[in-house]
Amino acid sequence: MDPILSVSGLVKRYGQREALRGVGFELRAGELVAIVGPNGAGKTTLLSILVGAQQADAGSVQGARLQSARGVGWVPQQAALYSKLTVRENLRLFARLEGVADVEATVARMLEQTGLSERADERAERLSGGNRQRVNVALGLLADPPVLALDEPSTALDPGQRARLWEFVGGLAERGTAVLFSTHHLGEVRRYASRAIVLADGEVLFDGAPAELTTGGEDLESAFLELLQAKGHA
Amino acid sequence: MRALLAKDLLVLRRSRLLVGVLIVYPVAIALLIGLAISRSPGKPKVAIVDQTPPGQTVSVGNRRVPVSEYAQQLFSQVQPEKVSTRAQAVDQIKSGKVLAAVVIPPNIAARLGSGLKQAKLEVLYNGNALEQSLVQAQIESALAKANVGFSEEIQRAASQAIGALLSGRNLGVLGAPELIGLGEIAPKLHAIAQRLPPGQDRKTLEQIGSFAGFASQNLNLAKNVLATIGQPIQIQTRLVEGRRTPLDTFAVVVAVSISLMFVCVLLASGGVALEREEHTLARLVRGLTTRGGLLLEKALLAAACSFVLALAMLAAIGGFVELDWGRFAQWLAALALGSAGFAALGVAIGALAREARAASLLAFGLSLPLAFLALVPSGAVGAGLNDAIDVISFVFPFKAALQALDAAVNGASPSLPGPLIHLAVLAAAFGALARLGLRRAD
Numbered sequence: 001m002d003p004i005l006s007v008s009g010l011v012k013r014y015g016q017r018e019a020l021r022g023v024g025f026e027l028r029a030g031e032l033v034a035i036v037g038p039n040g041a042g043k044t045t046l047l048s049i050l051v052g053a054q055q056a057d058a059g060s061v062q063g064a065r066l067q068s069a070r071g072v073g074w075v076p077q078q079a080a081l082y083s084k085l086t087v088r089e090n091l092r093l094f095a096r097l098e099g100v101a102d103v104e105a106t107v108a109r110m111l112e113q114t115g116l117s118e119r120a121d122e123r124a125e126r127l128s129g130g131n132r133q134r135v136n137v138a139l140g141l142l143a144d145p146p147v148l149a150l151d152e153p154s155t156a157l158d159p160g161q162r163a164r165l166w167e168f169v170g171g172l173a174e175r176g177t178a179v180l181f182s183t184h185h186l187g188e189v190r191r192y193a194s195r196a197i198v199l200a201d202g203e204v205l206f207d208g209a210p211a212e213l214t215t216g217g218e219d220l221e222s223a224f225l226e227l228l229q230a231k232g233h234a
Numbered sequence: 235m236r237a238l239l240a241k242d243l244l245v246l247r248r249s250r251l252l253v254g255v256l257i258v259y260p261v262a263i264a265l266l267i268g269l270a271i272s273r274s275p276g277k278p279k280v281a282i283v284d285q286t287p288p289g290q291t292v293s294v295g296n297r298r299v300p301v302s303e304y305a306q307q308l309f310s311q312v313q314p315e316k317v318s319t320r321a322q323a324v325d326q327i328k329s330g331k332v333l334a335a336v337v338i339p340p341n342i343a344a345r346l347g348s349g350l351k352q353a354k355l356e357v358l359y360n361g362n363a364l365e366q367s368l369v370q371a372q373i374e375s376a377l378a379k380a381n382v383g384f385s386e387e388i389q390r391a392a393s394q395a396i397g398a399l400l401s402g403r404n405l406g407v408l409g410a411p412e413l414i415g416l417g418e419i420a421p422k423l424h425a426i427a428q429r430l431p432p433g434q435d436r437k438t439l440e441q442i443g444s445f446a447g448f449a450s451q452n453l454n455l456a457k458n459v460l461a462t463i464g465q466p467i468q469i470q471t472r473l474v475e476g477r478r479t480p481l482d483t484f485a486v487v488v489a490v491s492i493s494l495m496f497v498c499v500l501l502a503s504g505g506v507a508l509e510r511e512e513h514t515l516a517r518l519v520r521g522l523t524t525r526g527g528l529l530l531e532k533a534l535l536a537a538a539c540s541f542v543l544a545l546a547m548l549a550a551i552g553g554f555v556e557l558d559w560g561r562f563a564q565w566l567a568a569l570a571l572g573s574a575g576f577a578a579l580g581v582a583i584g585a586l587a588r589e590a591r592a593a594s595l596l597a598f599g600l601s602l603p604l605a606f607l608a609l610v611p612s613g614a615v616g617a618g619l620n621d622a623i624d625v626i627s628f629v630f631p632f633k634a635a636l637q638a639l640d641a642a643v644n645g646a647s648p649s650l651p652g653p654l655i656h657l658a659v660l661a662a663a664f665g666a667l668a669r670l671g672l673r674r675a676d
Contacts, residue, residue: 048516053519074520076513076516078513080512082241082245082512085241096237097523
């Protein structure tokens with residue numbers, strides 16, 4: 001299968017510090033890829049470049065079905081929505097800005113898909129953290145993107161909300177959306193990801209199935225720490 | 235941009251407290267400053283203890299100037315509260331009924347009449363250092379004016395006495411014999427001398443006549459000098475260019491400029507900073523809109539809101555203060571460019587501050603001193619500080635907006651095009667600064 005997204009040689013500098021050092025990988029339709037790494041590894045920087053929120057200093061992001069960065073749906077770590085607007089108004093605004101053909105039909109579909117129909121006319125400031133995150137995901141999916149990037153999507157959620165989120169994201173991947181998510185929870189990587197990319201100090205240390213990390217029979221967390229140590233990033 | 239504008243208007247409509255504060259606070263501050271500028275300080279309330287015996291006068295030649303003239307001069311400079319004793323005056327100061335007390339001693343006439351000793355008054359103050367300083371300045375000014383007025387009375391009397399000396403007659407005293415004036419002695423003596431045979435007597439008489447002429451000329455000069463001593467330098471004021479702005483219409487311009495600045499800077503800075511705070515900035519600038527487009531939208535909204543508010547203020551104040559409605563088109567130009575300058579400053583603050591509270595604080599912290607610095611009259615501070623104030627006022631839009639509105643409303647100098655160009659340049663510069671501040675979207 002042809003890759004839906006090809007990333008090669010991405011470099012990003014903040015002053016003297018290199019946040020990304022020649023990062024490259026490919027993503028195919030239906031894949032659920034986890035980006036893991038310690039704090040400051042460059043996970044958020046990588047995702048923000050893929051979605052077009054930041055420019056890379058070098059390297060490229062290409063995809064056959066990507067007309068622009070908007071071809072990658074984005075779910076940032078903190079819910080990016082207007083507190084004073086209702087759920088419906090938030091979805092309607094961003095659907096218009098995304099240039100969606102039928103705004104009202106798209107809003108209705110997203111409300112239905114994310115289970116927010118009953119909360120549609122509530123202001124975002126009155127929603128729980130879990131429901132805000134649902135709106136956040138819905139906003140990322142408005143343009144029906146072939147690729148969805150989620151930055152630590154389950155951080156603020158309770159276990160029940162987390163399970164519902166992954167059920168929803170898994171469904172998207174089954175329907176052919178390529179999903180890329182960053183996380184600190186190695187349990188989520190083991191349970192939901194079809195592939196893991198380990199990033200440390202802006203470098204890709206590992207790219208493969210999570211099971212390949214644990215060839216010695218140890219648990220994923222130990223295997224992850226051993227990998228960092230072996231590559232000199234402990 | 236239309237979708238974002240509609241969103242921001244909806245957010246504003248739902249933030250009623252914010253909108254209320256945003257309108258009421260600057261309008262209240264502007265009106266207070268306007269009132270403070272347009273109303274000159276009132277006369278201080280002063281207790282006056284006049285211990286001089288009734289009808290006492292100061293003798294100047296054959297004229298008598300009543301000491302009560304001095305008290306009258308003083309009364310016209312203050313709000314007088316007559317009290318009988320010094321103790322009563324002290325009580326009134328302590329209770330705060332009066333700011334100060336002036337005690338006119340009983341020997342004032344004797345001292346003035348002696349010509350050797352200065353008359354002395356006692357002035358009593360109370361209150362804190364600032365109050366004392368203000369009151370002292372006001373009382374000293376009032377006493378100085380009263381002194382000038384009273385000395386003019388004495389000079390007039392002295393001048394009349396000299397006049398009588400020169401012209402003679404009966405010196406203004408009924409029933410007194412007609413006296414010959416000093417001015418007539420010289421010609422009369424010269425005429426008599428001409429009739430005498432040459433000799434020592436004629437020569438002596440001519441010398442006396444010459445002295446009388448010399449004395450008459452000098453006394454005449456002294457009389458003229460006395461007339462000018464009361465006000466040795468007369469002041470004539472001329473405006474170099476433009477026309478004089480009445481204080482009340484200038485206060486209107488100040489009040490409107492301050493409101494325009496507060497509303498515009500706060501709305502623009504808050505609007506941009508809120509996009510960061512809601513984490514929506516990164517979502518927007520990834521292709522949904524450009525950074526420049528977003529800044530323009532925030533600036534337009536803030537400029538439009540503040541423009542409407544300022545115009546409404548001008549129109550409302552126009553009901554009480556006479557404004558030249560024939561210059562309406564110039565009002566619009568000044569308000570439009572003024573709001574553009576403030577909006578650009580606001581979006582720059584919002585882009586640099588990164589969160590709404592910091593942006594609001596920075597906007598307030600910057601706007602108030604800018605307004606006050608722009609109102610400091612040149613020459614009121616030292617040259618170095620004045621230069622620094624000029625530079626600060628030049629690189630921020632308040633002074634240019636104030637000048638533009640003053641030119642538009644009052645036809646004041648500098649004329650309108652200069653400040654408008656200045657505002658346009660500042661708007662472009664702050665717009666560029668805002669664009670730089672928004673480079674990082676996180």
